Amino acid sequence: MNGGTRRWGWGGGRAEHLRADAQAARDAAAAAFYELDTAQRDLRISIETITAVDSSPAGRKAAADFADFGRRIDAVSHDYISTVDAHELDRDDLDASAATRARAELDRARQDLERVKGELDRFAQSLGPLLTRAENQLSRLAPAVERARQGLLAASNALDAVRGQGLKADDLAARLAALSPELTKLNEGAGAHGVQETLKRADRVAREAEAIRADAEGLPQKAAEIDKRLASLRTRTEALQTRAGQVEPVLSELRRRFSIACWQDLQDVPRQAERSARQADEKLREARAARDEQRWADATSLLSTVRALLNTTDEAVKAAGERLQRLNEVSFDHSKEVERTRFAIRDAQRLAMAGRSTPDPRHAGPLDNAVERVDRAVASLTGRHPDYWHLLSELDAVRETVQQVVERIRQERAQGR
Template structure:
């Protein structure tokens, strides 16, 4: 009986050990599934943190909410796993086959739940692909962008030092550089405090502004030299115009003596206006010199531009008086060359208007016919002891302009052909 009992105990013990082993395998599988889920959750949390560090869009906020909901699900199945493991001591000596079978079943169920939850987590992570890619791209740009900003500030500072070493104060550029100091502080504080997107934008702004300052500082010696050159050139030009303005009165005197008032009365103010303009230019030159000495380069540039405009206007007025006398001298000696120039232009335009046509287009013919009449009237108007030669010249100039407009019209209509 004892022998039979011994045999039954041995059979039962072998089966119990097999069930214990199966339960232990189920426990190991559950532990592996739990570890896999925990590892995946940690990885996903890093991805979510990466996204939230960069993004604050509705999509990013929804991802956070969904992750939190998924986290609750993970907490639930993790709790069930821990409870199942704690509920079954597979190492105790009196573990019977029923307890081992029950433990294996429960642990298998928990394992399935852990795996299903991990699959849900993986699907969720796959859906974050685009958001995560964008966030990682920006994060990858962060360190180089911040470094470019810092390097740009260093180069701008070095350029300012070089400019100052050459005797240029560069106070305005130094002030601009000083305004970037708070931005540098924020860059040094990092994206953790100020956000990735704001830090990227700040770094880009600092880099751009620093480069502008560096470039301006590097150009300062050239700017100073160019300003000095323009000051010298404009002073010389102002002196020359001052001398030339004194020659306008003799020109006007000859015009008054030889031609009718209509030929010169619009030039009467040229001498006084020329003198005033030259004096004004000289005053502006003094102001420009002060601006240059104080290294107010934009002010100096603006003043020199004003001087140049004044001298250009004066130059044109003085030249106009001399040109007027020359043209009047030529036409009073012989008006025929001017008349022939106008009539040649008309005939040339008429040939163009008739090219390939049996009758001219009225839009072309009418202004040309009128031009012929205008030339005839201008010639007929040269009467008296002092003809109005200036009106004559202006009328023929106007005729040639009208004729040229007709020629341009014809060529446009013919696609540029002649």
Template sequence: MTATPAQPYSPSVPRAHRPRRRLTHTPGPLRDTLALTVLPLLAALALPAAFAGGGTRRWFGGRAESQRAEAQAAKDAAAAAFYELDTAQRDLRISIETITAVDDSPAARRAVTDFDALGRRIDEASSRYINAVDAHDLDRDDLEASAASRARTELTAAKEELGQVKLELDRFTDGLGPLLGKAETQLARLAPAVERARQGLLAASNALDTVRASGLKADDLAARLAALSPELTKLNQGAGQHGVPRTLERAEKVTREAEAVRVEAERLPERAAEIDHRLVSLRTRAQALTTRSEQVQPILSELRRRFTVACWQDLQRVPDVADENVRRAEAKLAEAQAARDDQRWADATALLSTVRALLNTTDEAVSAAGERLHRLNAVQKDPQQEIDRTRFAIRDAQRLAMAGRNTPDPRHARPLDDAVSRLDRAIATLEGRHPDYWHFLTETEAVRRAVARVVSLIREERGAAGH
């Protein structure tokens, strides 16, 4: 609302103060006669005004003054309604600006459109009020009762229209509650979020300075921190330029990344010590595996001497693979040491992970040869222990399948019957002059796995039925 009510009209020079016409050109005898006749009459006319408090308004009777007073009261009431509406519109404009600064949703855009339409309605009502004020000078000396009555009617109508528009504005304001609440919440988050981002950058910078003072370069962390500088510039430019949502996102991103730099910088001495420890540990482990791999050849010789080809042929390349893996691990260790010396922490960590994987593979292969000989010795000495272990697993599954039933479910009985037949065939392979003990062991393991699947199926079905 831009218009303001016109000020009530009043002459620049009040009538009582305007210069009176002097009678200096009247002949003497006539002047004396007029003085004797006119002056008492003027005094009589001025007497009521004097008793009324010295006002300058002419007196036309009680009805005209009553209408003037009512019109003035209507004018005052309309002015109060006008200013109340104007104040409410200004407050509402602040709310709309708050919403648009934060929210670009369809609901927010619709609120702006509705506010513009309401503004036009307010301008129309305000214009009619201002026209009514300008059309009637209630301070005129010769204001007639009928003119005062018309003024009162028009000003009262203007006041009622202003009041009706105020009600529309109040209803619209109430409807903005959710949007305004959301916007105010985001605005309340803005300043703390920006301050957290600044403090996070400061903490990261201080941590980086401390690390460098200890002799660690931390070039990668310094580069990551430098990359946040443009973001800080945009934060300092403020939400007025970049918008509240984008500024909040930027502040959260800067806070998160600065915190990551700070944490890594503070942990860097510990990380360096950890890499040093891993270098020593993996180097020792590589040396131990070199010694262990040398024992694989004698194990293979014994396997070849005592058992059939099927029992050891898959282990033939273990010594060569172990030697190759150890050599590769030692080469990677040297690269990791160089990366650590150059303080390329990520490279050093990746190389050490590769070394560990190579040594784990070698360890498993070397251990497999010794474990194979141990198991073959055990089953050669007493195969019955492996047979009993497998039969127990089958019988336990059969009891579970029959629990609460007169006949087993074919889905359970069939694989269990197959397991019994498969075990019998495995036992039969032990007969003869050169039993294949490794085939026997792999078969009994396969039988136990099949039985375990049936047990798991039964328990799942009964668990589901119980629920």
């Protein structure tokens, strides 16, 4: 054998087997490395989806945990690459010990890669709920932005339509113009302003645009309603002016036929009615001017003021006429009013005694007092000009008190007391 040590080569089957095993270990490690790298890249997309939408503690923790995984993946990947670089398995002079060592180290590198891959897979599975919520929000983004854009277009078209009818709608135009910066931000996208903020902005713009559209489409009807109210309140004002002029003759008859106590609280009604009618007429002119200038809110407010003035004055004028009518009736025969009141008292007394041998003092006291008040009121009708208004006022008050007692009795019995 040439007298020296013979070099061990790869001629034998076992040697070739060791090389093949090492190369297979290298291929398996390469596959594990590729799978880990692919899983990391896929999961990075999921993490970016979550962090784009979810700023909650859970979302921040997911990002931090993924960053930690990144450092661990870098470490095992570095070890793998270093191991591959350390062993040239295709060399002709690779000896058996080198092949065996290479296989062992490559197996360890593969196992480390697979272990981290398994942990990464479990981490990815744990992100399922967060990812689902994030994807749902992202799926809303484009439709929400499109709704906002379409809403703005519809509002603009509605404004153009009412302007074509001669209505200015300047306030609506100003509201629409105020949304222009918001549209600019929507066009800049979620990348510039965040998904959550963009969703909120899109929803806000859509709501405001819809409100502008609805207000614009309702403007012709609003104008017609204001015109109708102007005409109606003008008619009421003219009628009230006529009726206000009839109060003084009513007061003259009250003064002539009844005591001062029967009419003194009505002394200012003519002057108040005249002043209110004049104020109503003035506010109507202002409302007409506001309507002509298309200041709809001002016109509506002024018309409400006119209605309030007319209602108050109408009640005062009506009260004077009703006072004369009631006094005429009671002065002719006060027994009807008195008997109506006494009947109400007796009816309440029967209710109070129903199912009882003695009345409840809480009910009997007010009813007994009511009887006495009626007697005193009737007895007060003395002199040439009796105070019939005091009689009527007292009888009204007695009937109100009696009704309160009746309601209290019914309520207590309904509660089983």
